[in-house]
Amino acid sequence: MFSHPQWCETGLCSCCYSFGHILSLLLLYVFHETEIGVYISTRESKSFFNLARLRAKTQVRMALVREMLFADDVALADHSEEALRQPIERLTHACNEFGLTISFKNTNVMTQDVSTTPYIFIGDHTLEVVNDFTYLGSIISKNLSLDAELDIRMGKQKQLWPA
Known part of the structure; x- marks a missing residue:
């Protein structure tokens, strides 16, 4: 999704860095102090295979999922087309600030259970919707x-x- 150099040089020392770490920091910058994303219910149980405990209404925790990292790629999640525009705009702005480019060829939109095709833009470019x-x-x-x-x-x- 992003293009980046393979090496960074500082003074006389060359060091290889992991773009996954840089991407994680960029996403922290993008999503700081926001509630953008999808809430999912999770349950913690010491007895994982006890089905009665898994069905219980207690010990449920809500977790906010904003992005999913896959190596040097990121997937953004939200409930609607309108809601997805805000994190994409924030990510685009952050990439511009830090000199990163988003590859339009490798950036797609995939939906689940929607009746109309969404139109998501990055700048003037419409992202391709894929099945x-x-x-x-x-x-x-x-x-x-x-x-x-x-x-x-x-x-x-x-x-x-x-x-």
């Missing part, structure tokens, strides 16, 4: 089906072990 995409060899689809993933994996297996 599925491949990330690190796995297919993620908008209907959360594993059919395409299983078909590809079984095809790869058949290539390795022909009948």
